[in-house]
Amino acid sequence: MRIVLAGGGVIALLTAVECVSAGHEVVIADQADIPFSGATSFDRHRVLRALHRDDLATTAAAVSAHHAWIDLEQVLATSFYEQVGALTAVAARQAPAAQELLIAAGSKAEVFGADDLAAEFPHAGFAPGTGAVFEAHAGVLLADRVLAACAGWLRWHAHAELHPHRKVIGVDAGRAEVRLADGEVLKGDAVLLAAGPWSRDLLAPELSRELVLHRQTMLYCDVPPADAAAWAATPAITSLGTPGGAWLVPPVAGTPLKLSAASACRVVDEVGGGVAPSWWREHLIDTFAALIPGFRRDWLVDTRDCHYLARRSTLGPMLAVLGDRVLSYAACGGSSFKFAPLIARSLAARLTGAAPVTTGLEPLDRPLVRASGIHPTRPALRGVS
Numbered sequence: 001m002r003i004v005l006a007g008g009g010v011i012a013l014l015t016a017v018e019c020v021s022a023g024h025e026v027v028i029a030d031q032a033d034i035p036f037s038g039a040t041s042f043d044r045h046r047v048l049r050a051l052h053r054d055d056l057a058t059t060a061a062a063v064s065a066h067h068a069w070i071d072l073e074q075v076l077a078t079s080f081y082e083q084v085g086a087l088t089a090v091a092a093r094q095a096p097a098a099q100e101l102l103i104a105a106g107s108k109a110e111v112f113g114a115d116d117l118a119a120e121f122p123h124a125g126f127a128p129g130t131g132a133v134f135e136a137h138a139g140v141l142l143a144d145r146v147l148a149a150c151a152g153w154l155r156w157h158a159h160a161e162l163h164p165h166r167k168v169i170g171v172d173a174g175r176a177e178v179r180l181a182d183g184e185v186l187k188g189d190a191v192l193l194a195a196g197p198w199s200r201d202l203l204a205p206e207l208s209r210e211l212v213l214h215r216q217t218m219l220y221c222d223v224p225p226a227d228a229a230a231w232a233a234t235p236a237i238t239s240l241g242t243p244g245g246a247w248l249v250p251p252v253a254g255t256p257l258k259l260s261a262a263s264a265c266r267v268v269d270e271v272g273g274g275v276a277p278s279w280w281r282e283h284l285i286d287t288f289a290a291l292i293p294g295f296r297r298d299w300l301v302d303t304r305d306c307h308y309l310a311r312r313s314t315l316g317p318m319l320a321v322l323g324d325r326v327l328s329y330a331a332c333g334g335s336s337f338k339f340a341p342l343i344a345r346s347l348a349a350r351l352t353g354a355a356p357v358t359t360g361l362e363p364l365d366r367p368l369v370r371a372s373g374i375h376p377t378r379p380a381l382r383g384v385s
């Protein structure tokens with residue numbers, strides 16, 4: 001089969017790797033470079049942690065994702081997964097349940113009391129009095145390296161065509177074809193739209209209204225040499241236990257320390273550039289100056305804003321079945337990168353008609369949006385004349 005993919009982020013690239021590995025042909029069109037430094041997936045790191053509180057299926061899926069990334073390092077012959085583990089702040093009374101959940105899902109977990117945390121990670125800035133759960137099957141994915149590895153693997157594969165700087169402006173779901181801005185039409189046996197935060201531009205209003213755009217600011221820092229060894233031995237910290245939802249990614253594999261917080265995330269109307277507005281930069285500087293001992297603004301080496309969509313009703317991703325083997329996958333913030341190998345397997349199976357893959361993830365196992373009753377047959381999507 002010939003699969004046409006719109007987008008060159010982690011979702012489209014890993015789905016393309018799956019399809020090609022199963023013997024199919026892929027054609028990937030991105031509006032910019034492949035990979036594109038402005039894509040949501042293109043960052044120094046993304047975190048993989050398994051713990052999803054009170055949710056065994058999703059926690060187990062994340063443990064599967066951990067193993068899938070290790071397998072992918074073999075397939076793509078590149079190393080991009082730093083298995084430094086993850087620490088998540090939890091109240092002391094909830095820690096045993098979180099530990100049991102992780103162990104039931106196949107991970108290894110350890111509980112840290114507030115005193116243990118203060119002794120082991122005095123530099124990290126946990127909220128006073130909080131405890132944490134450490135999980136071993138977790139860590140940091142070097143996101144930009146993942147994209148480069150996928151694109152490099154595909155570029156030299158006889159069954160893959162990469163078309164950078166070819167913007168998709170419309171999709172005919174009935175014919176499984178996409179129209180490019182230069183007028184060319186790419187016809188496939190199946191189509192995947194994986195346009196990240198730009199997904200709404202390609203969807204009919206009934207679907208695009210379902211998706212809410214978010215923008216989040218991040219700080220990148222060089223830690224002082226005296227603290228470097230302590231930071232190098234620090235896991236990803238997905239919650240410092242603060243009311244503003246502060247989190248950090250340690251400086252692994254030569255990357256800077258990354259700092260952000262849920263409080264630096266806001267709903268916006270349009271995808272803007274990656275430049276962090278000064279108000280949001282200052283908000284994060286103030287947040288971390290109050291948390292990390294010795295933190296100073298001259299640690300800062302960079303700032304960046306990234307965008308993501310979330311389904312209005314679930315705050316998660318949205319899989320839309322637009323036609324027979326024509327799908328749109330709008331990834332979400334927080335977890336779509338780590339789950340990308342599972343998402344890609346599931347999407348590839350749907351696109352190629354292979355036996356369904358059970359991932360344990362909503363909405364992959366049960367797409368929440370179906371074409372019937374939502375889309376007109378043709379033109380199915382905005383931009384088709």
Ligand SMILES: Cc1cc2nc3c(=O)[nH]c(=O)nc-3n(C[C@H](O)[C@H](O)[C@H](O)COP(=O)(O)OP(=O)(O)OC[C@H]3O[C@@H](n4cnc5c(N)ncnc54)[C@H](O)[C@@H]3O)c2cc1C
Nearest residue numbers: 007009010011031040041047168196331334335336337338
């Ligand atoms: C601040 C932040 C932190 C995050 N942290 C984590 C984390 O720790 N763990 C985790 O698992 N997830 C995390 N996520 C979520 C994750 O990064 C995203 O869900 C994922 O990277 C989205 O991948 P994608 O391929 O769908 O989109 P993208 O990476 O944005 O790729 C979409 C591609 O489509 C292209 N495109 C768009 N429109 C068109 C068009 N019309 N024609 C052709 N091409 C087009 C773009 O140029 C782009 O290359 C985070 C997200 C944010 C914003």
